[in-house]
Amino acid sequence: MSVAKRKTGSGETDYYYYAFSLKGKRYRGVCTGCTTKPAALAFEKKIREISQALSEQKSVGALVENFKRELTGGDTITLDAAFELYMSKPHRKQPGIQQQQINQSQWNDFVAFMHETYSEIEQLDRVARFHAEAYIRRLREHGRFVQKITYRRSYQGKTVAHSYDTQTQLSGRTVNAFHKTLKSVFAKLQEDAGILYNPFDFDMMDNNSESRDAFTPAELKLIGNHLDPFVRPLFIVGICTGLSEGDICTLRWNEIRDERWIVRKRRKTGAALEIPILPPLAKFLHEQKSLSYDNEYILPEHAAMYANNPSGISYRVKSFLEGLGIQTTRTGRNRGRATSVKDVHSLRHTFAYMAGVYQIPLPVVQSILGHMSPEMTKHYQAHADREAKEKYLAQMPDFIGYSEVKVIGSPNDGLREDLLQKIRELPAAKLENVADFLHSL
Structure with missing residues (x-):
């Protein structure tokens, strides 16, 4: 080993320099930051060890794989710690609490798969393409890796543990949701972990999923004649606004402006919504004031159930519909299990369908529903002002018979x-x- 300061016209350099030979090749350089000989010797030893390892690599691919952390400057991030770090990063749109829980459940399933199947892989940057492909193949063929899901929910002041067996057949849409989450985690932590390529950066599968059906006018009439106290608010608000289940249940009194407008952001996307209040909804809100105006939420019972047991909303609505003889599920084309085709979310489809029937312009409908992802939607949305929304929504009839609404146009x-x-x-x-x-x- 050889380290020394170099002579200069005014004495010698502040830092030490190293010089050594390895396999016939001469290595020279500055011992960065080393002003003492012990520090310089330690630096020179480290350089010699790295040079020795580099000289033993059989190919460029091996060189990159074995030294990617040195090349990228990444830190060690374990699979177990990755999701928490991922959530601490800035996101273009911060997901809601419920979506965060879904994403974490998807990530945890992948981590469980890796621990069981590839136990030697503990760090994020060690996950390779074939690991990712093996997991997605597992989802497609056998469903989630963790077959029993356990969770806790608060009910009447008590925390109750629940569990259920997962489905063995997942839709293409569900598999893609897992794929998207995993790809996003690796992309967001790529620089931090020194990841050279995203292992989940490959094609997703075709959805082949069943979409929700709109309610027919005949079904809406039937529903309107048999509404019960729990279902009635959901259908009145949903059919008049096109809001999603979560947005209906969590609608607040302070989001009602001048008794003419609903002004809020969509829970799912954060899109700003301005929705005219139609006569049936205005009548309902007037009645509801005497029941819940002192509460934050317009529908406090529904808000509480949505917070603690959101599946209970869908269960009660489906039970109501099936009691009327309305089919709520359909067996998928490529899967054996039934999928939901008519539930609370169908009200959004019904709203959009009826708006099309009554020739309400697309930009107005998109502005009300809050569909902002396609660029063309954003362009159209700019032309849908309040006056246009009021004018065109007034044309929609009251199919559930809650008030007399004049059909114009x-x-x-x-x-x-x-x-x-x-x-x-x-x-x-x-x-x-x-x-x-x-x-x-």
């Missing part, structure tokens, strides 16, 4: 209004003539 509306105006201006004597004429038609 017919091509003959102008002529009808002209006739009505002329009738209003007629003297009483001539009104009798008009009445006689109308009776003769």
Whole structure:
């Protein structure tokens, strides 16, 4: 080993320099930051060890794989600690609490798979493409790795433990949701962990999922004639606004503006919503004030259930619909298990469908529903102002029979209004003539 300071015109250098030979090759350089000989010797020893290891690599690929942490400057991040670090990073859209729990459950399932199947892999940067492909293949063929899910929920002041067996067949959409979460975790921590490539950066599978159906006018009439106290608010708010189940249940009184507008952000996407309050909803809100105006939520019972047992909302709605003879599930094309096709979320589809039937412009509908992901939607949304929303939503009829809503927008509306105006201006004597004429038609 050889370290020494170099002579200069004014004496010698502040730092030490190293010089050694290895396998016929000469290595020279500065001992960075070393002003004492012991520190310089330790630095030179480290450089010699790295050079020895580098000289033993068989290929460029082996060199990159074995020295990627030195090349990237990444830290050691374990699989167990990765998700918490991932959530501490800034996100373009911060997911809600419920979505965070879903994402963590998906990550935990992958970690359990790795611990059991590839126990030697403990660090994030050691996960390779074939590990990722093996896990996604497991999801596609056998479902989640953890077959029994245990969780705790608070109910009437007590914490109760629950568990259930997971499904052995997952839809393409569900598998892709896992894939997306895992890919996102690796992408967000790529620089921190010194990851050279994202192991989950490969094609997702086709969805092939069953989508929700809209309620038909006949079904809505049937529903409107049999609404019970629990289901009634969900259908009135949902059919008049297109809000999702979570947004209906957590709607607050302070989001009602001037008794004419709902102004809030979507729980799922954070999209800002401004929705005109239609007459059926206005009537319902007026009645509801005497029941819950002193509460933060318009529907306190539903808000509490959504917070503690969200599946209970869907269960009660489906039970109500099935009691009316309305089919709520359908067996998927490529899977044996039934999937939900009619539930609370179907009200959003119904809202969009009926808006299309009554020729409400697409940008207005998208603005109300809060669909902001496609770029074209964002472009259209800019043209849907409050006046346009009020004008076009007033055309939608009250299919559940909660109030009389005038359907406008017919091509003959102008002529009808002209006739009505002329009738209003007629003297009483001539009104009798008009009445006689109308009776003769």
